[in-house]
Amino acid sequence: MSEPAPDRTHRRPATIAVTAGRPAHEPDQPLNAPITMASTYVATGDLEYGRYGNPTWAAFEEALGALEGGRALAFASGMAAATTVLDLVGLGGGVVAPRHAYSGTVMALADLEMRERLHATLVDIADTDAVIAAMQADEDCALLWIESPTNPALELADIPALAAAAHELGIRVVVDNTFATPLRQQPLSLGADIVVHSATKYIAGHSDVQLGAIVVDDEEVLSALKGRRDLVGAIPGPFETWLALRGLRTLHVRLDRAEANAAELARRLADHPAIEEVRYPGFGAIVAPVLKGGGPAADLLAHDVRLWVHATSLGGVESTLERRRRWKAEAATIPEGLVRLSVGIEDVEDLWDDLDQALAGIAPVRA
Ligand SMILES: *Cc1c(COP(=O)(O)O)cnc(C)c1O
Numbered sequence: 001m002s003e004p005a006p007d008r009t010h011r012r013p014a015t016i017a018v019t020a021g022r023p024a025h026e027p028d029q030p031l032n033a034p035i036t037m038a039s040t041y042v043a044t045g046d047l048e049y050g051r052y053g054n055p056t057w058a059a060f061e062e063a064l065g066a067l068e069g070g071r072a073l074a075f076a077s078g079m080a081a082a083t084t085v086l087d088l089v090g091l092g093g094g095v096v097a098p099r100h101a102y103s104g105t106v107m108a109l110a111d112l113e114m115r116e117r118l119h120a121t122l123v124d125i126a127d128t129d130a131v132i133a134a135m136q137a138d139e140d141c142a143l144l145w146i147e148s149p150t151n152p153a154l155e156l157a158d159i160p161a162l163a164a165a166a167h168e169l170g171i172r173v174v175v176d177n178t179f180a181t182p183l184r185q186q187p188l189s190l191g192a193d194i195v196v197h198s199a200t201k202y203i204a205g206h207s208d209v210q211l212g213a214i215v216v217d218d219e220e221v222l223s224a225l226k227g228r229r230d231l232v233g234a235i236p237g238p239f240e241t242w243l244a245l246r247g248l249r250t251l252h253v254r255l256d257r258a259e260a261n262a263a264e265l266a267r268r269l270a271d272h273p274a275i276e277e278v279r280y281p282g283f284g285a286i287v288a289p290v291l292k293g294g295g296p297a298a299d300l301l302a303h304d305v306r307l308w309v310h311a312t313s314l315g316g317v318e319s320t321l322e323r324r325r326r327w328k329a330e331a332a333t334i335p336e337g338l339v340r341l342s343v344g345i346e347d348v349e350d351l352w353d354d355l356d357q358a359l360a361g362i363a364p365v366r367a
Helices: 013-019 055-068 078-086 103-114 128-137 159-168 219-232 238-248 251-270 294-304 348-366
Strands: 071-075 093-098 118-123 141-147 172-176 194-198 212-216 275-279 286-291 320-323 339-342
Touching (some): 013 251, 055 212, 055 238, 071 078, 071 219, 078 103, 078 194, 078 212, 093 103, 093 128, 103 141, 118 128, 128 159, 141 159, 159 172, 212 219, 251 275, 251 286, 286 294, 294 320, 294 339
Parallel strands (some): 172 194
Antiparallel strands (some): 071 212, 194 212, 275 286, 286 339, 320 339
């Protein structure tokens, strides 16, 4: 009996990141999908008009879809993607969502609730029993919104258990996969129906582009979401999409390096006398230390760093940090002294030296 021949057409994620969404290997084809600037196309084809389709979007969508194991749609921003998914909830429907989801998502839910479009129940997404109870308690619940890890508390959800319970109740499951990226977590394979991305973050990866995406594995949901994109017009620019695809080509290399840096910094910070607690889920490149000196100490840290940039957003090659509670919209259950570190791909010793010098200056605050 001979072993079955190995499947040499099966490609691994790093290879998919580099190869998917390229023009065919034919003479005179460019290696990269060109930036197609077009508001209209010669009639009777598949595209017709710029709001309905674009070859540069298609290249990005093919690459991201291949990485997530589904079909992707590009959007103008992560929030354009997120609110398009929320649009699937019928009038008066319910959404169960993490109380520590991205603050923009929580604000969008509050806005829709205020306008009586839907109602939202916010839960601790790490407490599986509580999430299931919240879904059971709302007979109009139509959507379970998962973010894992959450931004910025870094809690983890049990996606397979939650998806199974939701499906039993006829509830659709969406996962915001921005923090994990498809290289660390593929929600469709864990039972989710819809994946949402802020491609602004790790996928584009260079803090120079705003883009979002949705990935699904069901044709009907895909066409419903594309229908919303066609009508609302939350479409990305071809240049932005091209930049995001260019970023995606190196996602695996950037993430490996940033993650190794993050793990090392999380270890060192845990031993620092100015730090109360370090939140790090064990993968990814976001680390959230909570300072003993609370808000004032966290503000001083943001002020005293020189290599780290005090800035919101995350997922770029450069290391940034911010005290999340400086935003009024951030959940009151996030500690005042929590600083979200978006660890970049610099030399980890330089990153540590800078944090260490800034932390040395704030030790007196806690005395
Ligand atoms: C930034 C972010 C978003 C929103 O994405 P934009 O591209 O800024 O619209 C959504 N979810 C998470 C987890 C984010 O970090």
